[in-house]
Each structure stands twice: as structure tokens, then as C-alpha cells.
Amino acid sequence: MMYRAARVAFTFVMMNIAAVAGLFWLGRGRGVWK
Amino acid sequence: MELLFWTSAALIAYVYVGYPLLLAAWARLAPRPPQKHQFPAGHWPSLSIILAARNESARLPVRIANLLTLPYDGPREVIVVSDGSTDGTAEAVAPFASRNEIRFVGVPSGGKPLALNAGVAVATGTILVFADARQRFTARALSALASNFADPQVGGVTGELILDCESGSSASSIGDGVGAYWTYEKWLRRNESLVRSTLGATGAIYALRRSLWRPLPAETLLDDVLAPMRVVLDGWRVVFEDQAIAMDRAAPDAAAEARRKRRTLAGNYQILAQEPRLLFPIVNPVWLQYMSHKVGRLIVPWALVALLVASIALADDRWLYSLALVAQLGFYALAVLGARLEARDRQTEQRFATKLPVAIGKEAQ
Numbered sequence: 001m002m003y004r005a006a007r008v009a010f011t012f013v014m015m016n017i018a019a020v021a022g023l024f025w026l027g028r029g030r031g032v033w034k
Numbered sequence: 035m036e037l038l039f040w041t042s043a044a045l046i047a048y049v050y051v052g053y054p055l056l057l058a059a060w061a062r063l064a065p066r067p068p069q070k071h072q073f074p075a076g077h078w079p080s081l082s083i084i085l086a087a088r089n090e091s092a093r094l095p096v097r098i099a100n101l102l103t104l105p106y107d108g109p110r111e112v113i114v115v116s117d118g119s120t121d122g123t124a125e126a127v128a129p130f131a132s133r134n135e136i137r138f139v140g141v142p143s144g145g146k147p148l149a150l151n152a153g154v155a156v157a158t159g160t161i162l163v164f165a166d167a168r169q170r171f172t173a174r175a176l177s178a179l180a181s182n183f184a185d186p187q188v189g190g191v192t193g194e195l196i197l198d199c200e201s202g203s204s205a206s207s208i209g210d211g212v213g214a215y216w217t218y219e220k221w222l223r224r225n226e227s228l229v230r231s232t233l234g235a236t237g238a239i240y241a242l243r244r245s246l247w248r249p250l251p252a253e254t255l256l257d258d259v260l261a262p263m264r265v266v267l268d269g270w271r272v273v274f275e276d277q278a279i280a281m282d283r284a285a286p287d288a289a290a291e292a293r294r295k296r297r298t299l300a301g302n303y304q305i306l307a308q309e310p311r312l313l314f315p316i317v318n319p320v321w322l323q324y325m326s327h328k329v330g331r332l333i334v335p336w337a338l339v340a341l342l343v344a345s346i347a348l349a350d351d352r353w354l355y356s357l358a359l360v361a362q363l364g365f366y367a368l369a370v371l372g373a374r375l376e377a378r379d380r381q382t383e384q385r386f387a388t389k390l391p392v393a394i395g396k397e398a399q
Contacts, residue, residue, distance in 0.1 A: 002368075003375060004210050009365055010288070010372025011211025016335040018292050022299030023332075 039344035039355065042337040049330035054222065057323070061225040068227075068273045069185040072177070078108025079180055082159030082244065086149035088117040090167035091126035097167050098130055106176040111135050115153040118143025147250035147257050154247050162242050164258070169195070169238045169280040178277035179241045189246050189270025190262045192232055193239030193278030194220065206284040207379035208291050211372070213284070220274075222327060227274035231266045231320050233328055234259035239280035246270065251308065256301030260308060266320055267311050288376045302328055 073079070083101050087094060094114065101112050112135055116123040119140075130136040141152045154162060161183060163176065175193060182191040197216055199209030206212065223232045237258035246265050250257050262272045285291035306312060306329075313329075315321040342362055348355035 003371075006368045006372035007208070007210040007375060008214050008372070009369040010376060011208060011215055011291075013366065013369040014211075014288055014292050014373075015215070015295050016338060018295035019299040019332060019335045021292075022296045022301075023303055025296055026300040026303050 035344050035347045038340050039348060039358075042341035042344060043358075045330070045337045046334055046341065049326065049334050053326040053330065056326075057222065057225045057229065061228040065228045066230065068182050068188050068271065070182040070188075070275075071184045072181055073108070073184060075107060078106065078177075079161045079183055080108055080159040081106065081110040081161050081163050081176060081180065081241075082154075082157035083110060083112045083163040083165055083176075084115065084150060084153035084157065085112065085165050085167060086115045086117060086146050086153060087119065087123060087167045088143070088146075088149075089119045089121040089123065091119070091121045091123045093167045094123065094126045095129065097165075097170070098127065098136065100170050101165065102130075102133070102135060104171055104176050105173055106180070108180065109159070110176070111137060111157070111159060113137045113139060113153045113157060115139045115141060115149040117141055117146065117149040145252055147254040148252050150257055151249045154244070154249075157244060160244060162244050162247060164235075164237065164240050164242075165280070166238045169282045171239065172279040172281065175239065175278040175280070178275050179239075182273055182275055183241075183243065185271075185273075187271050188273055189265040189268070190235060190240065190242040190272035191275050191278070192223070192227075192235035192258075192262065192272065193241075193280055194274070194276045195236045195238050195280050195282055197282055197284045199284040204284050206286050207376050208288045209284050212291060223274050224276065226320070226323050226327070227272075230323070231270075231272045232274050233263065233266075233320060233324055235262045235272065236280070238282060239278055243270075253304075254301075254308070255297060255304050259301065260305055263305065263309060263312065267309065267318060269319065287380050288373070299332065302332055 085097065085101070098112060098114065114127050114136070116138070124138060124140060127136065127138045131138070137156060139152050139156060141149055150164070161180060163179060165171070179191050179193060182188050197213065198204040199206055199213035200217055204213070226232050234256070235258045240258060240262065242261060242265060246268065247261070248264055250260060254260050266272055285294055311317045312324055318324060345355055345359040345362060349359045
């Protein structure tokens, strides 16, 4: 249970860091495929 | 500092608790499900399924076969657009060339948005269906998407992307977190659809009326948000259809998921520059939802930092602030534990992947 909560917490933090990184990364994403 | 604390806390709480509760109540009190129905035989709209691909020759034969064999009572065409592929994509499509429903378009490498534009330019169907090479559609996908267009207010339909990690069967080292997030995200989309419109679509499976399509700018990062949101801004609804399913797997690890999220969030910033109308309630019919869901997600990271800073500064003032600081530190410690678990899982998988061929080789000897 705690391990699952830890994994979800990590994903949440990682996604929020990605949101900030996305702002700085914007403009360099041309041609990137999903 | 107290103002910073309470503003940040309120914003985070609204985005992740207040807005979902508001949405749930709204969807319960004033639901507006689309007036979808099965079309009479011979009256199903014609579909142009557009599959933009770059170097997907290994996946395309199976994918095209999947799209051709799905039950659908109306006419369909599958348009494969190769965006500067160098792996023999044209040859992979060649075996299907004798079939009238298959069309191949080769364009110089220019990115997915331009490939989609090229596909739409040659499409003849009333409804455009967008698909990717990697996923598979389930049997009812096409008819479920199309049936929503019986509602004259519906301009677009997004299907449901189901990830393997949602059922716990994923090999991804970040499957638990992504599965929880994706389940929550789809719940929001389902309810947003019920009150008016989803705020975008799932790139792996969505459909738009061809008459509403506007060519995408080359630099677009999120075609599956920009195109549907333009339809919404023009006064149409984009709805969620959970019977139209595409199956996929989660990103293999945290690094891959972080890259994907970084791109998605960058796209969410970009779209505000591409469509500033989204920020104005007079012209955006889903303004509250957009600000709460999409813009809120862009602000929350900064609010988290502000909340932590304010909590540290205020910790000595009152027990409430001390408690808030302890709670945040506890949460981040939990996240660090999650990061360690993810790293351990990834190493285990790599070791297993390295040893397995050797073991199989020894077995064979």
C-alpha cells in the first residue's frame, strides 16, 4: 500500500517537474513525434 | 507570506479536489449526453482514417489490417501518410495497394502536423478518424465514434485509450503512477464531455467532421488538443466515447514518461499562444473547465514551490504551518521512495532482459 502511494507520489512530482521543464523546452520541440 | 501560503494551497486544492467535485456535481445535476444513435443501413457516414507515420514499416501491415477488418457499415478509406520515412514504409503498405480503401501519401519530413494536413487534403470521407501506428482499435471503435455524429451539435469525438498499466498487467516501471493518473484524467474527460465538451482528444483515437478541419501549423506539438479545441471554440461539442477503444502500453520507465509529459505540457503552453481565445470566457464556451483543468495544471507546479517556501517561512509562527510543512516533506519523502522503487524496478528489468537471451541460449544447447 505504501509502495503504491510512493509510486503515485513520485509520478505526481515527476509530472509537475515536467510541466516546468515543458515551459523551458517550448520552441525546441519541432518535428518531435509522440 | 500568509497570503502566498493560502493562495497556493487554495489553488492546488481547487485543481485537484475542488474542480473534480464541482464537475461531478455539474455532470450529475445537468448532464447533456450526446444524442447518439445507430444510423440506418446505408446511411452511415463515410470515414477517412488517417494514419500519419514515420518509420513504422514494422507495425503498419498489422495496423492497416486491423483498420480494414473492423466492423463498420459505411464506406471507409485508410490514408497512410509517410512523413519522410526511410525504413521502407511505402513497401510495407504496397501489399494493400490493390485495395481501393487504401491510399498512400508520401511527404518530405516535416513533422506530424504537416503529415496530418497532407492526409486530410486527400480525404474524401465526411468524418476524419485519426489513428497512430502503435495502437489497436477494438471491434466497436469505428461505429461507436460515428454514432455520436448523429447529434448535429457534435463536431468531434474522442475515443478511450486504455493503457496496459490500468489493469496492472504492465511491464512499465512507472505503471502504478501512470495508471492512477490516466484513470483520473479519463474520469475528468468523461464528466467534461457530459457537461459540454472534452478539452481536446486522445491522439490515438479521435474523429472530427471534415468540414470543421483547419490545417495545423507546422510547429504544433498537440494536434489532438489544438484541432478539437478549435472545433469547440467554433461552438461545437467534442464528446468522449468509451465504447471506442484503442489499446496501448504505458511508457516503459519514468524517463520516457517524463519526456512525454514535458512535451505535452510544452504543448499546453504553446496552445495558449496559438489560440489565445481559450483564455477569454466570452469566446470560449468551456472556459471554466479549461482554466480549471488545463491552465490549472500549468500553475500547480509553481504553486507547490510557493507553498513549500511559504510553509518554511511560517513554520515557527503557528502549529498549522508547521503541520503543513511536515505534511509536504512527508509527501516528498514518499516521492523519493517512489523514485528509488522505480529505479530498482528498471534495473531489475534491464538485468532480466540481458540475462534472458543467455538463459534461452543455454537451454537450446
